[in-house]
Amino acid sequence: MSVFVDLLSQARQRIDVLVYAAVFLHEAYPRLNDLLRERAGEGCAIRIAVGDADDPNVQQRGREEKFGHGIESRCRLALLHYRPLADVPGIELRTHGTTLYNSLYRADDQMLVNAHVWGVNAYGAPVWHLRRHGDGCMFDTYAGSFDAVWETARPVEG
Template sequence: MASILREEESYLWPDAVNGASLAGAELVATYPRRSDVPRHLWTELLRGAERTIDLLAYAGLFLTEEHPDWIPTLTAKANAGARVRLLLGDSKGKQLGYRDAEHRIGGGVAGRVAAVMAYYTQNMPPAVEIRLHDTPLYNSIYRFDDEMLVNVHVYGILAAYTPTLHIRRIDGAYYNTYLESYERVWAGARPIEEDDL
């Protein structure tokens, strides 16, 4: 049955496996680079989300640049009642400068954050919550209801070239770890002020 449906047995019958196997079943796919994640997957996950869309990145500019329907779909989801929360890098903090020095791109990280802030603040309805964070970012997290794409950051390598995990909540062992991280960053982040724009 599992092979016919092209799903893992542990996904179809979570009570039939032990905790370690169940946690492993949450890992749907791994990609050696974020740029290897199929473009359609980002769109499918966004379109399929009905309750929650969360983003944690310094910029995540590729979403607005490579997916023309990203902002209109986020807007539609927020207007339909989904909770949409965006956590972006705080240009007033220290972490963007550290990441910039790490990648040796001469102010590029702050510039990307400014560009994505312009996209989001000019086009998003008030229902979309945007906060700024100044945390060392070990992962970028893109949550769509019970699925996530987690871009694992590696020192000195641009995020587009580092691994990405596709996680689907089953028992929560993988999923909840990243969700807890997201919530901690959200709790410590600040709202956008007029001089941030």
């Protein structure tokens, strides 16, 4: 958990989070919203995209993981955790219905990529720590993936 919190704490310019739920962040670090408010207050642009529990792609993921409606419940819970941030200047919150191949946690020029594995819950899949080294690198591929999903996501009102 400290790797995630340390990464987000160090961000000065940008934080991007793309997940279906990742409720472990709030459960393991109850001050997460405070941390994000602090980062935004210091000028860090924050974009958070969580899964739309009513979207067929999200529901399909639950079936593939043999988790039933658990993923939908976790998406709703994640939205409850993040919703208080929807009106905070510098923080944007959206929901998405994409087929999510990776969960992404970006802080400036570093990113944690949770590679999803078919039939396996995200906590059982590997996490890679990427650092940007020049243009056109693997980091930029994942950053571009975030941007593409972000463009399809729907804003959440506070």
